[in-house]
Amino acid sequence: MTDAVLVENTNRMMTAASLLEDGIELSFADGAKGLIPYAALPEIGERPTISALKLPNPYEIVLETVQGETVEIPWDFARHYCDASYRPAVEAIAMQGRHTLGRRIRRLRNAAGLSQDALARAAGIRRVTLVRLERGEQTPRYKTLRAIARALEVDVSDLLVEREILRRYLEYELVFSMEQSANQWRYRSTSLKRSRYGVAYRDSLLS
Secondary structure, eight states: OOOOOOOTTGGGOEEEEEEOSSEEEEEETTSOEEEEEGGGOTTTOSGGGEEEEEEEETTEEEEEETTSOEEEEEHHHHHTTTOTTHHHHHHHHHHHHHHHHHHHHHHHHHHTTOOHHHHHHHHTSOHHHHHHHHTTOOOOOHHHHHHHHHHHTSOHHHHHOOHHHHHHHHHHHOOEEEEEETTEEEEEEOTTOOOHHHHHHHHHHHO
């Protein structure tokens, strides 16, 4: 009898990538497949620009250009082109995050005994902006969050997430790349190394 092995996070693990004429074809460990068009990669643009493609670990594709530049594509950016359900799911999470942030700002404002007008003036923002933030209708710029945090005399992290939730989120979001050495898997965190594509994709969802 063969033992079954459960592999977690297969939806994050890329197993193959190849260069085609119109884009990068790739596959994930859970069976999802798709194509990233070269037009979606500003540094690339077209196939002749790429001199080499590497998949150094399951969580990122590395492209080398003829100009000697390196372009890193993280799994989450690639997943968007392989799974039609991925973007709506991320958008739902983003919406939930906006509402959570809004409730937290409102709770801290009330605890400080400030009206919306008073907090907006202290933070140097328009009242309508604060109203939209508290309703979860708008994603704030980081400088706006810093201004609100300063006015409330709290850390920005206190606006973003509760301490316990932050700990759990960081544990969940750690993405590990795997390297085989001496027949053992060693892991190193790559969650803090995000390419511009991961950032740009998230920004596009929150804009």
